[in-house]
Amino acid sequence: MADAQAHAQDLEPTALQHQFDSLEQQFDASVLGMWVFLVTEIMFFGGLFMAYIVYRTWYPDSFAAGSHHLDVTLGMTNTMVLIASSLTMALAVWAGQQGNRFRQVLFLGLTLLFGFAFLGIKAYEYWEKFQDHLVPGPNFVWDGPGNPHAVQIFYSLYFAMTGLHALHMVVGAGIMITLLVMAARGRFTRQWSTPLEIGGLYWHFVDIVWIFLFPLLYLIERHV
Amino acid sequence: MDAIDATLPPPVNYLNAQHGIKSWLLTRDHKRIALLYLFGITFFFVLGGIFAALIRLELLTPAGDLMEAETYNKMFTLHGVIMIFFFLIPSIPATLGNFLVPIMIGAKDLAFPRINLLSWYIYMVGGLFTIAVIVLGGVDTGWTFYTPYSTAASNTHVVLTGLGVFITGFSSILTGLNFIVTIHRMRAPGMTWFRLPLFIWSHYATALIMVLGTPVIAITVLLVAAERVLHLGLFDPKLGGDPVLFQHLFWFYSHPAVYIMILPAMGVISELVAAFSRKAIFGYNFVAFASLAIALIGFLVWGHHMFVSSQSVYAGLVFSFLSFLVAIPSAVKVFNWTATMYKGSISFQAPIMYVFGFMGLFLVGGLTGLFLASVGLDVHVHDTYFVVAHFHYIMVGGAIMGFQGGLHYWWPKIFGRKYPEGWAKLAALVIFVGFNLTFFPQFLLGYLGMPRRYYAYPPEFQVLNIMSTAGASVLAIGYLIPAIYFAWSLKYGELAEANPWGAKGLEWTIPSPPPTYNFEETPVITEPPYNYTPEFVASVTAASRPEVELG
């Protein structure tokens, strides 16, 4: 997260850093570095997924009951927003390879906008849960079906997983702003747009995490 | 590459290329960062050692007379937390690994020098949290943070300690990431995978564990902290949660973590065995793949810590079997080292003494590990001093012996000065004796039924405990001697030539200490590793082998 930013800074434009022999080597190293970083991210979320699997198996009914209190429309909207942002991100990377400054700025701007839209909707959902006393902790109240302890565990996992995801979105927005500034200054050329590429990898990863979170949290036992 | 460069240190090297504290704190040179880490881990080793001394003092007598039970709990917790997370995990990789990985593959630096420096700062910030815990009154959960004690009962600084562990975890992740990318992408022309020194293979395997395992402990301690503050119920049976889930998550990292500690030491041993036998490592491919096998199978055995934690019998048997399996690649390594030394002309100097120490103690540690991995026996010795003895044989007898052997071997390369050989041999001997005197009695104590983590014990255990405490004093002296002569050698040690041991390996082809960018021009590799041809051996034996040869 913070490392991803440090990572982005590690890549001064075009200039070859002292430890590398060629630009190609430098590019390969950066991309591999980002992939390895994403693997650590998978393991990081993995602990939470493990806890989710255990407790959903233990408490299927309470998890369904808790899940039914989530707003599927908002969740679905957010899923669409993120998929759209993945598209614009991919277009921004493509614009980087073309060396087209206007398109880079345009698509990065759109990506950033979608990112903010997602965070806004998420914040609204959190606020609703707060109103309904569904934030785990001393103020948690549950009088619906299911075991209140188990529903609290569901909401703990909901907040932990989506919260961690939202944190990654915030970091991602920071990266987008950095990239936007760099693009506006014309730093990305046909020869060199490494930060765009690895920033893109990061963004897609964060989107994919959501693609897993959405059905697991929002769609339990909701067959039509 | 064959020629031995016997010239004196070049006037400009990485140590004196720049001056001032700022040039160290802002450095991106992997060699300087290695020394920053050396400073950090030495500090924490001393701190952890002080807690060990207090534990052993309390256990001198059966009654709990030196400190309260609560204080004792804090002593072994702080000892464990510091030794594991702030000393042993970063020890070899962040110091010798940082220094040697780029040099051994013919690179000018690691792939991401800034991230390397960042990792040291993250480590130090995590360390500050731990020091804050000590100042504020300590923590008493054991380094294992078992729930629900840690989340619902303990009234010590669990959250702060957890944050410290969480933060340092990222330094470990970043080091692992840097090593993986460096080894994949920065090898010099001709440095194929099977020409890599075995030190590199073992660091590659270590890096895999760091990258795959550490995030899991990070999220786990974060959940413990959240649970403690908000009472979410995740690990609290009263609130519907499962404390055993915590144990699974914890050991999913913490078993592989012991391979983070031992694999780099195995890498050191491989280098030392080759250098002091003047032979290629017997069965190079087996040793290389054994490192990967240990790293991968090591992820599948965590349940052997939970035989008595309500794990199902079937799970217990599978974990038991897999634990036996992971012993095979370790044994392969020991066989191959022994086979390498067989009929080699071994020169008997301090580093090789540590190799022998490692092999003997690791063997005992490993074999007793098999005892513990047998479900039936573990029920008897679980949570007794038998376990404490076992893991100290691995961690102190294995990992630290390897670390010290490596430190002696590469010391002339790192600082350009030699350490006094006589004192070094003496220290190695004192450490070996002190170590066995400290920890062997603990096997007996455990087998007789003395539980761990208690500040008092029945009087019939006293003789063995006195032996253990006496041994700890000998061990402390053994660690003190190198601290003194290493410091002395920095100023007064004999100047080291480029290849004082007459060893193969890229690090011995460049001056001691190396220049900032290691190589004047990127080397081109044309020969297999450990290519001790008769001509090479003859040329170095004439030049630099004053010592007696055993053979």
Ligand code: HEM
């Ligand atoms: C060098 C001299 C050392 C001595 C005399 C020593 C002594 C002890 C003793 C007596 C205990 C048991 C406390 C108890 O369970 O009642 C202990 C626990 C432990 N030691 Fe050491 N130790 C030493 C070095 C180390 C080192 C270098 C490491 C790791 C790198 C280490 C890691 C641990 C761990 C992880 C525990 C378990 C703590 C717990 O039970 O939570 N020790 N040590």
Ligand SMILES: [Cu+2]
């Ligand atoms: Cu284990």
